Amino acid sequence: MSGGRILVTGGAGYIGSHTCKLLARQGYEPVTYDNLVTGNRDAVRWGPLVEGDIADGNRLCRAIVRYEPVALVHFAASAYVGESVTDPAKYYRNNVAGTLELLDCCRRSGLGRIIFSSSCATYGIPAALPIREDTPQRPINPYGRSKLMAEHMLGDYAAAYGLRYVALRYFNACGADPDGEIGEKHDPETHLIPRALMAAAGSVPHLSVFGDDYATADGTCVRDYIHVSDLAEAHFLAARHLLAGGDNLTVNLGAGRGISIREILQAVSRITARSVPVMMEPRRPGDPPALLADPDLARERLGFSARFSDIDTIVRTAAPFFGLEVRA
Ligand SMILES: O=c1ccn([C@@H]2O[C@H](COP(=O)(O)OP(=O)(O)O[C@H]3OC[C@@H](O)[C@H](O)[C@H]3O)[C@@H](O)[C@H]2O)c(=O)[nH]1
Numbered sequence: 001m002s003g004g005r006i007l008v009t010g011g012a013g014y015i016g017s018h019t020c021k022l023l024a025r026q027g028y029e030p031v032t033y034d035n036l037v038t039g040n041r042d043a044v045r046w047g048p049l050v051e052g053d054i055a056d057g058n059r060l061c062r063a064i065v066r067y068e069p070v071a072l073v074h075f076a077a078s079a080y081v082g083e084s085v086t087d088p089a090k091y092y093r094n095n096v097a098g099t100l101e102l103l104d105c106c107r108r109s110g111l112g113r114i115i116f117s118s119s120c121a122t123y124g125i126p127a128a129l130p131i132r133e134d135t136p137q138r139p140i141n142p143y144g145r146s147k148l149m150a151e152h153m154l155g156d157y158a159a160a161y162g163l164r165y166v167a168l169r170y171f172n173a174c175g176a177d178p179d180g181e182i183g184e185k186h187d188p189e190t191h192l193i194p195r196a197l198m199a200a201a202g203s204v205p206h207l208s209v210f211g212d213d214y215a216t217a218d219g220t221c222v223r224d225y226i227h228v229s230d231l232a233e234a235h236f237l238a239a240r241h242l243l244a245g246g247d248n249l250t251v252n253l254g255a256g257r258g259i260s261i262r263e264i265l266q267a268v269s270r271i272t273a274r275s276v277p278v279m280m281e282p283r284r285p286g287d288p289p290a291l292l293a294d295p296d297l298a299r300e301r302l303g304f305s306a307r308f309s310d311i312d313t314i315v316r317t318a319a320p321f322f323g324l325e326v327r328a
Helices: 014-025 057-067 081-086 088-109 142-161 192-201 228-243 261-272 296-302 311-322
Strands: 004-009 028-034 049-051 071-074 113-119 164-170 172-174 207-210 225-227 249-253 278-281
Touching: 004 014, 004 057, 014 028, 014 228, 028 057, 057 088, 071 088, 071 228, 081 088, 081 142, 088 113, 088 142, 113 142, 113 228, 142 164, 164 228, 172 228, 192 207, 192 261, 192 311, 225 228, 225 311, 228 249, 228 296, 249 296, 261 311
Parallel strands: 004 028, 004 071, 028 049, 071 113, 113 164, 164 249, 172 225, 207 278
Antiparallel strands: none
């Protein structure tokens, strides 16, 4: 370890664990702080695990004092858009109050560099594509609002108390570690690519496609899918930026291209040589028709560009975690 320790809240989760692996490879020691409610203990492999909730400020502060991290990466959050509509209290408690507690711990313990997981869900339904960072943020669900509130808290704390941050607005995270060590393991699994792979593998009867009457080229929703290993790389670049004295920064993390649900299904069929049984369903409430990042600012300011986010690499790396062989 030459770069120092980095505290990673939510380090046992999907994006968190991939980021820990990359940070370790880059010479940092990731210290995971996770309550293991949605995280997986066996995904914590590259540094110690402190079991704790971000709402437990005393425990979090003690971890900061004990490990003396040079920066903090804050993934820990609730992240189901649909659930945020039916149980907004959970989202405001975990994502807003939890982040406030965490920021106060950082203030008290003098930990002044924070990398924050934000989301394209903070934009809502954008007036124009691609989405730039100065596109107005008008989230359409409590999840997006909770992430936007946390962004505002970070900005205000930075201005008043001098901490520095990078906020990363992820588009659609997907794929799995190309080494095959860790993958995507949500319970329940609601995301498109895992559900499509589960349907191809026969572990669910079919994939429900939520709407094929959108004003998009083939009628299905378009998203900017970004490989989790690319997201991990961006966190490393963000840590390096802050450790080099870089200023506060908020950037999109996307591949800069849109892929429709039909295109995903074609790729899954081609790469696994299995058909994906599909059932057309009504639109899912709260789904924007198309989301697509302008990735220029992340490239200019962090030197970030997606390397694993072509659809073939995404499906090839994810398929083995759902019991599927890669055939093409
Ligand atoms: O079973 C499914 C799942 C998803 N979909 C569709 O596939 C597209 C992608 O849906 P996903 O649930 O994978 O991802 P979403 O675009 O809703 O949200 C994602 O991006 C924003 C992040 O902040 C969220 O945390 C993440 O879930 C949507 O159009 C959705 O309606 C289906 O048609 N069927």
